[in-house]
Amino acid sequence: DQQVKQNSPSLSVQEGRISILNCDYTNSMFDYFLWYKKYPAEGPTFLISISSIKDKNEDGRFTVFLNKSAKHLSLHIVPSQPGDSAVYFCAATNFGNEKLTFGTGTRLTIIP
Amino acid sequence: EPEVTQTPSHQVTQMGQEVILRCVPISNHLYFYWYRQILGQKVEFLVSFYNNEISEKSEIFDDQFSVERPDGSNFTLKIRSTKLEDSAMYFCASTSGGISYNEQFFGPGTRLTVL
Numbered sequence: 001d002q003q004v005k006q007n008s009p010s011l012s013v014q015e016g017r018i019s020i021l022n023c024d025y026t027n028s029m030f031d032y033f034l035w036y037k038k039y040p041a042e043g044p045t046f047l048i049s050i051s052s053i054k055d056k057n058e059d060g061r062f063t064v065f066l067n068k069s070a071k072h073l074s075l076h077i078v079p080s081q082p083g084d085s086a087v088y089f090c091a092a093t094n095f096g097n098e099k100l101t102f103g104t105g106t107r108l109t110i111i112p
Numbered sequence: 113e114p115e116v117t118q119t120p121s122h123q124v125t126q127m128g129q130e131v132i133l134r135c136v137p138i139s140n141h142l143y144f145y146w147y148r149q150i151l152g153q154k155v156e157f158l159v160s161f162y163n164n165e166i167s168e169k170s171e172i173f174d175d176q177f178s179v180e181r182p183d184g185s186n187f188t189l190k191i192r193s194t195k196l197e198d199s200a201m202y203f204c205a206s207t208s209g210g211i212s213y214n215e216q217f218f219g220p221g222t223r224l225t226v227l
Contacts, residue, residue: 034215043116043203043218044155089155098143098168100216102155 003027004092006103014111019077021106023090026071030092034100035064035075038087047088048075051095077108085110114138116219118204124225125194133189133222135204144187145205145216146179148172155203161187194226 005024013019023033031052036044050057050064050073057064063076077084090103117136125131137144146158159169161179178190187206191198201223205216 036218041220043118043205043220046215046217049215091155098145098160098162099157099170100145100147100155101157104154 003030004090004101004103006088006090006106008106009104010107010109012109012111013080015082016079019075019080019084019108019110021075021077021088021090021108023073023075023103024071025073025092027092027101028071029094030101032093032095033064033066033073034091034093035062036089036091036102037084038089038105044089080108080110082110082112084108116204116206116217118202118219118222120222121220122223122225124227127196127226128193131191131194131224133191133202133204133224135187135189135219136185137187137204137206138208138217139185141206141208141217143167143207143209143216144179144181145207146189147203147205147218148200149203149221150197150200158189158202191224194224196226199224199226 034049035047038044048059048062048064050066055066066073087105087107089105091100093100119134144161147155149155157170159173160167176192180188201221203221204219207216
């Protein structure tokens with residue numbers, strides 16, 4: 001059941017550059033999308049979300065883009081900082097449906 | 113900043129034993145969840161709980177699993193007879209509902225090891 005896919009298991013980016021993490025989904029019923037960040041031995045931490053009525057949402061260094069026709073979303077982090085090194089999970093749900101469906105995660109490493 | 117807490121951080125048990133994983137959600141939150149993550153796999157939904165009853169559960173959440181909110185602050189997950197394949201990180205989450213309905217806040221997790 002791969003309703004939410006993150007095809008890049010890992011990504012390395014130079015400090016100060018832009019990090020772009022990608023996520024694809026197959027279930028057209030999803031209408032709300034979230035990004036979580038996870039450090040080892042900690043729970044996922046909410047970063048940013050976007051509703052399907054928008055195509056962009058920005059919060060500081062983090063911007064999420066949604067392309068509904070392609071069923072694709074991306075998270076941009078700019079500028080990337082060493083503390084951004086973590087595993088990033090994309091998650092999707094129906095607004096009003098409580099269950100979050102997660103992707104497999106992308107391990108981001110920021111190189112100083 | 114308010115946070116979800118979970119105890120214990122690590123639980124080791126023998127196959128067939130019962131375990132109870134405990135969570136204290138954020139105090140004004142109304143919706144509670146359990147997820148698990150088997151090593152190397154994605155985070156999977158187990159169950160959601162609202163107004164003192166289960167509102168949704170996954171196919172993983174079979175008769176061996178139960179949840180309870182025994183008082184105004186704790187939320188527990190019980191596994192009656194653990195199996196080797198129950199070894200995973202178990203995460204509790206909560207949300208207040210309303211405009212931030214789907215922004216679930218997660219605890220640090222309990223690592224369950226079944227021997």
